Amino acid sequence: MSVNSKLQRAFEQGRALKIISGLNNFDAANVAAVVKAADLGGATFVDIAADRDLVLMAKQLTNLPICVSAVEPQKFVAAVEAGADLIEIGNFDAFYAQGRRFEASEVLELTRETRSLFENITLSVTVPHILALDKQVQLAIELVKAGANIIQTEGGTSAQPIHAGTLGLIEKAAPTLAAAFEISRAVQVPVLCASGISSVTAPLAVGAGAAGVGVGSAVSQLNSEVAMIAAVRSLVEALAKVERRSHFAASI
Numbered sequence: 001m002s003v004n005s006k007l008q009r010a011f012e013q014g015r016a017l018k019i020i021s022g023l024n025n026f027d028a029a030n031v032a033a034v035v036k037a038a039d040l041g042g043a044t045f046v047d048i049a050a051d052r053d054l055v056l057m058a059k060q061l062t063n064l065p066i067c068v069s070a071v072e073p074q075k076f077v078a079a080v081e082a083g084a085d086l087i088e089i090g091n092f093d094a095f096y097a098q099g100r101r102f103e104a105s106e107v108l109e110l111t112r113e114t115r116s117l118f119e120n121i122t123l124s125v126t127v128p129h130i131l132a133l134d135k136q137v138q139l140a141i142e143l144v145k146a147g148a149n150i151i152q153t154e155g156g157t158s159a160q161p162i163h164a165g166t167l168g169l170i171e172k173a174a175p176t177l178a179a180a181f182e183i184s185r186a187v188q189v190p191v192l193c194a195s196g197i198s199s200v201t202a203p204l205a206v207g208a209g210a211a212g213v214g215v216g217s218a219v220s221q222l223n224s225e226v227a228m229i230a231a232v233r234s235l236v237e238a239l240a241k242v243e244r245r246s247h248f249a250a251s252i
Contacts, residue, residue: 004065004085010044011190015239016212017202018192019232020047021220023069023091028057033228034220035061041232047088047214050075055082067124071095071102073114080121089114090126090152091216093195102128104139108146115147124150124192129175133182140183140191151187152214153179154195166200173201177208184209199234206242213239 010016019038021031031054038046039062046062048054050070058066059082067086068079076087089110092102111125125148127136140151155175161168173196180193193205194214202213219231 004045007044007065011211014206014211014242015044015236016190016192017043017232017235017239018045018047018067018194018212018214019043019219020069020091020194020214020216021049022094022216023049023071024094025049025220026051026054028054030220032057032061033225035064037219037225037228037232038062039064041229042236043232044212045086047091047216050079050084050087052078052082055079055084059083071110073110073117076114076118080118084121086122086124086150087114087118088124088126088152090124090154091194092126092128093154093216096130101130104128104131104135104142107139108142111143111146111148122149123147124152126152126154126194127179127183129153129155129179129195133178136179137182137186140187144187144189148189150190150192151183152192152194153183153210155179169198169200170204172196173198173204177201177204180205180210181208184211199231199238202235202238203242206239 021034035046035058045065047067050068065085067088068084069088069091125143127140153176161171176193176195180191184191190211192214193210197213197215205213219228222228
């Protein structure tokens with residue numbers, strides 16, 4: 001699978017940083033701020049809602065690869081036509097508070113349907129953290145067979161940190177770090193560790209086997225573009241300190 005050369009290199013080095021504005025975030029001003037912060041802060045790519053107008057706007061603001069997220073394959077069509085570079089089934093965190101669950105069979109079917117619509121585009125799929133860890137690993141293996149080029153982990157919303165500061169940040173990231181550790185040893189495609197990740201835990205994610213990290217609310221919920229840029233730069237600097245030898249260089 002062909003992929004942007006900068007993104008490919010970042011995956012191989014374990015330094016990929018995806019900044020996520022939110023699957024259900026259609027606030028153009030906020031999305032624009034997040035995209036600009038990702039660009040100016042040195043992120044590798046951005047992830048926005050699968051919306052044609054948002055993609056067109058983002059293309060005007062950055063040359064970074066643009067990933068679009070949705071849980072309905074048809075929503076990708078207009079976004080891809082508008083210039084999206086990657087597509088992501090997932091960022092399920094937005095739905096859990098509503099009581100919406102994504103079981104393995106549904107995610108696998110969504111992947112197959114999406115791949116049937118798009119034969120060549122790079123496809124990332126999130127493995128739901130509501131599954132037991134061994135089930136997450138099995139699903140990841142099946143997703144790759146179904147055409148997923150990137151596997152994303154999650155779990156920050158289920159974590160319940162009891163400490164403040166650094167210890168609390170590690171507690172919050174524990175579920176997604178555990179998933180990244182197990183899944184990265186079972187598949188030969190990049191694993192992106194997302195949900196609950198910070199500059200403290202980004203290096204831990206790479207150490208666990210991830211090819212990079214995805215960060216959303218830690219950037220998008222900040223109240224100024226300056227603060228957003230600073231947060232992105234902090235993540236970039238944290239990842240720059242980590243060296244990792246890839247085993248999937250030819251897999252995407």
